[in-house]
Amino acid sequence: MARANGLIHPLPHLRRGIVLRLALCGLLIAGFAGALAYWLETQRLDTMVADFAADQARHLAHSLEGQSAEHASAEGGSKEFLIARLEIADRLPVEVRRTGVTPALAAAFEQGATRGDGDHHENFRVDGSLYMFLSMPVEAAGVPARFLGLYRVGTEFAGQIRARTLWSAIAVVVVVLVTTAVLIPVILALERRVVRFASDAVEGNIDTLAVLGSAIAKRDSDTDAHNYRVTLMAIRLGETVGLGAADMRKLIIGAFLHDVGKIGIPDHILLKPGRLTEDEFEVMKTHVRHGLDIVSTSRWLNVAADVVGNHHEKYDGTGYPRGVKGDAIPMIGRVFAVVDVFDALTSRRPYKEPWSCDAACAFLIEGQGTHFDPVVVEHFLRALGPTWREIAEQPLDVMRDGLKAAINVYFPQVSLGSVP
Numbered sequence: 240m241a242r243a244n245g246l247i248h249p250l251p252h253l254r255r256g257i258v259l260r261l262a263l264c265g266l267l268i269a270g271f272a273g274a275l276a277y278w279l280e281t282q283r284l285d286t287m288v289a290d291f292a293a294d295q296a297r298h299l300a301h302s303l304e305g306q307s308a309e310h311a312s313a314e315g316g317s318k319e320f321l322i323a324r325l326e327i328a329d330r331l332p333v334e335v336r337r338t339g340v341t342p343a344l345a346a347a348f349e350q351g352a353t354r355g356d357g358d359h360h361e362n363f364r365v366d367g368s369l370y371m372f373l374s375m376p377v378e379a380a381g382v383p384a385r386f387l388g389l390y391r392v393g394t395e396f397a398g399q400i401r402a403r404t405l406w407s408a409i410a411v412v413v414v415v416l417v418t419t420a421v422l423i424p425v426i427l428a429l430e431r432r433v434v435r436f437a438s439d440a441v442e443g444n445i446d447t448l449a450v451l452g453s454a455i456a457k458r459d460s461d462t463d464a465h466n467y468r469v470t471l472m473a474i475r476l477g478e479t480v481g482l483g484a485a486d487m488r489k490l491i492i493g494a495f496l497h498d499v500g501k502i503g504i505p506d507h508i509l510l511k512p513g514r515l516t517e518d519e520f521e522v523m524k525t526h527v528r529h530g531l532d533i534v535s536t537s538r539w540l541n542v543a544a545d546v547v548g549n550h551h552e553k554y555d556g557t558g559y560p561r562g563v564k565g566d567a568i569p570m571i572g573r574v575f576a577v578v579d580v581f582d583a584l585t586s587r588r589p590y591k592e593p594w595s596c597d598a599a600c601a602f603l604i605e606g607q608g609t610h611f612d613p614v615v616v617e618h619f620l621r622a623l624g625p626t627w628r629e630i631a632e633q634p635l636d637v638m639r640d641g642l643k644a645a646i647n648v649y650f651p652q653v654s655l656g657s658v659p
């Protein structure tokens with residue numbers, strides 16, 4: 240994911256990724272379908288050859304049943320059977336062999352003959368030629384018998400088998416690839432529509448975010464510049480700390496809505512120019528609970544809860560509302576606490592003048608390990624301390640543009656025109 244200030248829009252990269260994934264899936268499916276088609280066609284042709292051989296075997300078995308073991312001959316039988324043996328109960332087996340049967344073929348025949356009396360066949364190759372061992376029950380002399388044969392598949396026929404199986408596999412692969420090529424533009428068109436709908440939904444949510452944040456900021460300080468400043472500083476600090484994209488989205492939403500609960504604080508307390516009394520401060524602290532109640536009503540805004548509910552917690556556990564400490568405070572809450580206090584110190588408020596950057600940084604350093612996460616403070620001082628004015632003194636329109644750039648990176652469905 241590109242940094243917010245990089246203005247790199249990720250959607251073209253996502254779309255290329257979708258095309259590559261679809262193409263890869265198409266290739267994998269084509270390969271699997273082609274292999275399956277090759278295997279099925281091989282089985283079908285194998286069965287066809289076996290049936291043809293079995294039909295010839297019955298004729299050969301019939302010619303052998305009247306011959307003796309000593310004077311058997313295969314004249315008139317199928318020339319494709321190099322070895323044929325008829326086993327009849329209570330009689331010696333009748334076997335014929337054609338000339339040219341090699342020891343390797345004879346051994347393959349004998350090996351097949353030892354694999355049971357059932358009806359079965361198996362293919363094998365010797366010296367590049369295709370052969371089939373066939374075992375099948377037959378009837379000879381009115382009694383059950385068993386025919387064993389070594390069948391040679393003709394070279395021309397074997398070539399036809401290979402060609403048919405290969406072309407069947409190629410046809411399936413081509414069909415799958417063509418279908419994939421046709422579907423990719425359709426899927427991309429649907430993906431664009433989904434992205435457009437998602438963009439509209441996210442833009443609506445961003446608008447809601449901006450309206451809520453602006454409403455409370457205007458009520459509190461008559462300007463929503465504070466929300467933009469703390470959000471932009473939080474983005475830069477979050478990137479420096481190394482937050483992931485999901486946490487950055489939570490941080491952006493939470494930063495803009497961190498004080499939304501102040502809507503529920505009475506004016507005489509919220510707008511009081513002087514220091515709050517203890518009772519008034521207790522009422523002011525309830526803005527965290529009000530904020531959590533508000534964001535909890537929206538599934539999209541609820542991701543702001545870690546910032547809204549923890550930006551007043553302190554690292555040593557003396558904060559509010561829960562008094563949690565250390566790593567029990569979510570990292571985005573610890574990040575935003577530093578940014579929020581720094582901006583509050585350096586901003587003009589009805590009850591105080593703005594602090595200098597040096598004084599505010601000194602306050603952060605003093606609060607390391609008590610108020611603030613020491614590591615987050617170190618990141619802030621390195622990344623934002625010397626350059627905070629780059630954000631703080633920008634016109635509001637420039638800050639809005641900066642937030643738009645961040646939204647386009649961390650909420651990629653939103654167009655550059657989003658965010659009022």
